[in-house]
Amino acid sequence: MPARTGEEFLARLRENPAEVWIDGRRVDDPTTHPAFRRGARSMAALLDMQHEPALRDEMTYDSPSSGDRVGMSFLTPRNAEDVVRRRLMMTRWARYSGGMMGRSPDYLNAGLMGVAAASSYFGANRPEFKANVERYYEHVRENDLCMTHTLVNMRRTRSAESVMGADDVGLRVMRETDEGIVVKGARVLATLGPISDEIMVFPSTVLSTMPDAESYAFAFSIPSATAGLKFVCRESFDLGRPSYDHPLGSRFEEMDAIVLFDEVLVPWERVFLLGDIELCNNAYAATNALVHMMHQVVIKNVAKSEFVLGIAARMVEALGSGHLPNVQGMVAELIIDLELMKACLRAAEADAAVDEWGVMCPDRPPLDVARNLFPKMYPRMVEVLQLLGSSNLMATPSGADFESEIGQELEHYLSTDTMSGLDRARLFHLAWDVACSAFGGRQVLYERFFFGDQTRMASALYNWYDMEPLKTRVDDFLAREPMM
Numbered sequence: 001m002p003a004r005t006g007e008e009f010l011a012r013l014r015e016n017p018a019e020v021w022i023d024g025r026r027v028d029d030p031t032t033h034p035a036f037r038r039g040a041r042s043m044a045a046l047l048d049m050q051h052e053p054a055l056r057d058e059m060t061y062d063s064p065s066s067g068d069r070v071g072m073s074f075l076t077p078r079n080a081e082d083v084v085r086r087r088l089m090m091t092r093w094a095r096y097s098g099g100m101m102g103r104s105p106d107y108l109n110a111g112l113m114g115v116a117a118a119s120s121y122f123g124a125n126r127p128e129f130k131a132n133v134e135r136y137y138e139h140v141r142e143n144d145l146c147m148t149h150t151l152v153n154m155r156r157t158r159s160a161e162s163v164m165g166a167d168d169v170g171l172r173v174m175r176e177t178d179e180g181i182v183v184k185g186a187r188v189l190a191t192l193g194p195i196s197d198e199i200m201v202f203p204s205t206v207l208s209t210m211p212d213a214e215s216y217a218f219a220f221s222i223p224s225a226t227a228g229l230k231f232v233c234r235e236s237f238d239l240g241r242p243s244y245d246h247p248l249g250s251r252f253e254e255m256d257a258i259v260l261f262d263e264v265l266v267p268w269e270r271v272f273l274l275g276d277i278e279l280c281n282n283a284y285a286a287t288n289a290l291v292h293m294m295h296q297v298v299i300k301n302v303a304k305s306e307f308v309l310g311i312a313a314r315m316v317e318a319l320g321s322g323h324l325p326n327v328q329g330m331v332a333e334l335i336i337d338l339e340l341m342k343a344c345l346r347a348a349e350a351d352a353a354v355d356e357w358g359v360m361c362p363d364r365p366p367l368d369v370a371r372n373l374f375p376k377m378y379p380r381m382v383e384v385l386q387l388l389g390s391s392n393l394m395a396t397p398s399g400a401d402f403e404s405e406i407g408q409e410l411e412h413y414l415s416t417d418t419m420s421g422l423d424r425a426r427l428f429h430l431a432w433d434v435a436c437s438a439f440g441g442r443q444v445l446y447e448r449f450f451f452g453d454q455t456r457m458a459s460a461l462y463n464w465y466d467m468e469p470l471k472t473r474v475d476d477f478l479a480r481e482p483m484m
């Protein structure tokens with residue numbers, strides 16, 4: 001089947017919804033429920049781009065198995081040109097939301113592509129798992145399914161002795177049957193869960209090596225609408241307001257949910273790892289799936305930085321504050337952030353190399369630098385918007401106010417030297433949705449944590465980065481003849 005249209009995506013959700021709970025109620029149809037419907041429509045719009053004649057070659061490629069046109073983010077890059085093709089497609093999706101939909105499907109498509117390319121890793125001890133991974137990748141690619149994923153166990157404590165989730169809360173295997181494995185427990189979080197087709201349940205990289213952890217060591221994927229699986233959502237940040245008033249929340253609510261598994265049966269053909277702690281702990285790094293996901297993330301970071309800088313520049317213009325040195329300094333910070341992200345992306349692509357799986361893999365260090373920097377940059381970007389905007393972020397009458405009998409008065413008092421009152425309020429509604437609203441607050445939290453907390457991401461870089469040549473250079477320096 002070729003890449004899906006938006007309507008095909010919505011129809012599948014309508015006909016086959018997962019068990020989703022929000023505010024004490026079960027959701028019948030996420031495509032019409034006010035908490036999800038506009039986010040789902042934005043996802044549909046992304047998929048529709050795959051069918052725009054002018055974008056066909058950018059968004060899709062010929063499937064190696066069916067010959068159908070399938071989504072470009074599934075492409076296994078074999079050369080530098082393929083890496084660029086992937087980036088162009090991902091950039092177009094990221095720009096659609098100004099980088100505010102971190103979970104456009106390319107994020108996990110990139111990960112799954114990396115996993116499948118390294119399928120023999122999964123078959124190291126159980127050859128059937130290699131075939132499972134390959135079949136699954138093809139299934140998702142050929143049906144253009146949208147995935148969510150969940151890596152982190154719900155835990156009772158963060159004490160030093162606590163094993164990652166190894167208690168009666170974390171997700172664990174209860175038993176094996178002829179049909180598959182039966183799992184029970186809770187995971188946090190699954191962004192996009194309520195409007196996803198499939199959920200990838202992959203290991204956290206910090207499983208203990210104690211024997212008890214074996215029942216927590218697995219990787220599998222199942223349909224989101226599997227019996228016993230529940231998504232329990234936070235409140236929606238689509239407040240049902242018109243897009244004029246709430247330009248981001250009204251469009252890009254991708255939703256986060258905790259996931260409860262109540263004796264869920266995972267068929268054998270959907271199991272990719274089982275009981276092998278070492279393979280679970282090394283799965284991301286060894287397969288380079290993480291690096292392909294980082295590539296998508298940094299593309300999103302560039303789009304998001306561009307969007308924030310564009311908003312800031314327009315705000316400064318509207319307020320007539322561009323001559324003030326402190327304002328220039330803050331906007332310059334945003335320029336530096338953007339250019340740093342672009343430089344990391346370019347460096348990663350320029351130094352891409354074919355890895356042991358035969359995949360042209362972007363260079364990891366610049367991407368790792370970018371993913372460690374952005375969680376620190378983004379909260380400051382938001383702060384800069386607050387500082388540039390100050391009370392103007394609150395001088396935001398609604399679209400209905402402008403249409404009311406006080407509309408003309410508002411237009412008179414809110415217009416600036418460069419902008420009508422209506423446009424000024426529209427712009428500052430947007431800045432507010434990035435910098436102050438619940439939607440904006442969630443974006444900050446997302447950037448701080450979605451790829452792991454900053455301490456552990458920094459540790460991962462420390463542990464992975466090859467510093468031996470540098471230490472040797474220091475040794476050589478120390479061993480030099482003294483200078484007389």
Ligand SMILES: Cc1cc2nc3c(=O)[nH]c(=O)nc-3n(C[C@H](O)[C@H](O)[C@H](O)COP(=O)(O)OP(=O)(O)OC[C@H]3O[C@@H](n4cnc5c(N)ncnc54)[C@H](O)[C@@H]3O)c2cc1C
Nearest residue numbers: 149150151152158188189190191445446449450452453455
């Ligand atoms: C908006 C949002 C969306 C997300 N979406 C997804 C998703 O789709 N899929 C998914 O799998 N996950 C998702 N996550 C979860 C994300 O993976 C975790 O937030 C992240 O891994 C950190 O884990 P935690 O939240 O359990 O933090 P905790 O472990 O509860 O840590 C809380 C704080 O304590 C510190 N801390 C705790 N233990 C340690 C330690 N051992 N060493 C150092 N510091 C420690 C952390 O630095 C952190 O600041 C999402 C998170 C957010 C906020």
